[in-house]
Amino acid sequence: MKGKNIIVGICGGIAAYKTPQLVRLLKKRGANVKVALTEGGARFVSELSLATVSEEPVYGKIFPPMGTEKMDFTRHISLGEWADALVIAPATANTLARLSAGLCDDMLSALFITLRPDKPVLIFPAMDGQMFLSASVQRNIATLAAQRCTIITPESGELASGLCGVGRMPEPEAILAALEEQLLGTKASSPLSGKKVIITAGPTREKIDGVRFISNYSSGKMGFAIARAAAKRGAMVTLIAGPVHLPSPPGVERLDVESAAEMYAASEAFFKNCDLFIGAAAVSDYRPAEPYNGKMKKDDEQIELTLIKNPDILAGFGMQKSPDQLAIGFALETQSGLGNARNKLAVKNLDLIAFNFFDRKTSGFDVDTNILTLIERDGETTELPLLTKDGAAERLLDAIEQLCLKKAVKP
Numbered sequence: 482m483k484g485k486n487i488i489v490g491i492c493g494g495i496a497a498y499k500t501p502q503l504v505r506l507l508k509k510r511g512a513n514v515k516v517a518l519t520e521g522g523a524r525f526v527s528e529l530s531l532a533t534v535s536e537e538p539v540y541g542k543i544f545p546p547m548g549t550e551k552m553d554f555t556r557h558i559s560l561g562e563w564a565d566a567l568v569i570a571p572a573t574a575n576t577l578a579r580l581s582a583g584l585c586d587d588m589l590s591a592l593f594i595t596l597r598p599d600k601p602v603l604i605f606p607a608m609d610g611q612m613f614l615s616a617s618v619q620r621n622i623a624t625l626a627a628q629r630c631t632i633i634t635p636e637s638g639e640l641a642s643g644l645c646g647v648g649r650m651p652e653p654e655a656i657l658a659a660l661e662e663q664l665l666g667t668k669a670s671s672p673l674s675g676k677k678v679i680i681t682a683g684p685t686r687e688k689i690d691g692v693r694f695i696s697n698y699s700s701g702k703m704g705f706a707i708a709r710a711a712a713k714r715g716a717m718v719t720l721i722a723g724p725v726h727l728p729s730p731p732g733v734e735r736l737d738v739e740s741a742a743e744m745y746a747a748s749e750a751f752f753k754n755c756d757l758f759i760g761a762a763a764v765s766d767y768r769p770a771e772p773y774n775g776k777m778k779k780d781d782e783q784i785e786l787t788l789i790k791n792p793d794i795l796a797g798f799g800m801q802k803s804p805d806q807l808a809i810g811f812a813l814e815t816q817s818g819l820g821n822a823r824n825k826l827a828v829k830n831l832d833l834i835a836f837n838f839f840d841r842k843t844s845g846f847d848v849d850t851n852i853l854t855l856i857e858r859d860g861e862t863t864e865l866p867l868l869t870k871d872g873a874a875e876r877l878l879d880a881i882e883q884l885c886l887k888k889a890v891k892p
């Protein structure tokens with residue numbers, strides 16, 4: 482970002498309080514930053530804070546105050562010419578409407594129009610979930626996206642209204658990463674780049690007979706989100722998927738399996754030469770000892786099914802791994818969650834375990850969101866908020882990247 486000229490547009494939403502941190506991060510990366518603050522934005526974050534961290538005057542109204550500085554009525558044009566990129570965070574429903582309508586009644590909307598067409602514009606809407614999903618906001622977003630704007634879908638979580646839902650502005654670090662990706666054409670170099678990553682996802686099916694099986698509600702969404710995010714960071718991803726109805730993430734090699742035994746065999750082939758193994762699959766712990774050939778008859782009032790234990794794929798990797806390899810697991814729990822998760826971390830010899838609670842509404846199986854608690858070997862525990870599974874995958878990979886870096890600096 483060194484030497485890049487970035488304009489940060491800030492509108493009137495509660496998330497505006499995070500923007501001085503965004504400006505600081507940009508400055509630390511060597512960018513030159515100027516802030517365009519809307520009238521509403523100025524109610525949430527002070528001009529003085531932003532001027533201090535950006536080391537520049539803050540731009541608000543389109544006309545300079547009379548007599549206080551050189552009367553320059555073309556500042557919006559010179560700002561538009563100066564900028565290499567414009568980031569609007571948070572973007573309110575009101576500003577989205579004004580930008581899509583082409584109004585230019587303050588500095589942000591005016592410079593938006595004067596910005597050179599080849600310069601990226603990243604917009605981070607942040608508002609109440611119902612507002613975000615409303616027809617008018619979605620129409621304005623579509624209009625702006627059809628121009629050159631990149632609209633980043635807000636994250637899910639607790640909102641200022643006290644409700645939970647989509648609408649939260651991503652953290653400043655994530656905004657910076659998105660900007661770097663747009664501006665520099667690539668993700669900032671990730672420690673996962675070039676790493677061979679194996680991910681298990683989805684359920685397994687254990688045959689009872691020719692037409693029936695034991696399985697669970699896993700949809701594969703969590704594992705697929707991790708595969709997608711890891712591939713975007715430059716990892717070479719092999720996704721070993723149980724029976725799910727999901728398209729393959731771009732750039733990911735996918736192997737479809739059905740039973741735990743098949744998942745074990747497919748995974749084991751990579752144990753020796755992968756850098757990272759992530760077990761996101763809900764592997765059936767048991768399988769029928771002797772699956773019936775053909776379809777079982779229902780003549781008996783009661784039948785007994787003998788189940789035998791399946792091999793534990795993740796534990797198998799955890800026990801064999803070399804000091805250079807990382808083993809990451811998940812723990813799906815209904816009770817005594819954190820204790821059980823910590824126990825699995827130790828018993829399976831993992832480097833990190835992501836604990837998720839089974840509630841069928843916001844986290845665990847077959848929903849689009851998850852609430853993860855990341856537990857590391859040294860006991861460090863990070864509770865993540867309610868996020869989309871894509872958002873949770875990004876945060877999990879951020880933690881894994883830190884583990885990779887720690888390993889790299891070890892003597």
Ligand code: PMT
Binds near residue numbers: 682763
């Ligand atoms: O697929 P989704 O609908 O998106 O749901 C996501 C999820 C809830 C399935 C996922 O987030 C998750 O928690 N996956 C692990 C579920 C699980 O089976 O947890 P567990 O506590 O039983 O197993 C612990 C770990 O050992 C897991 O990493 C599991 O993949 C692994 N394991 C378990 C048994 C076994 N035989 N082999 C394994 O590798």
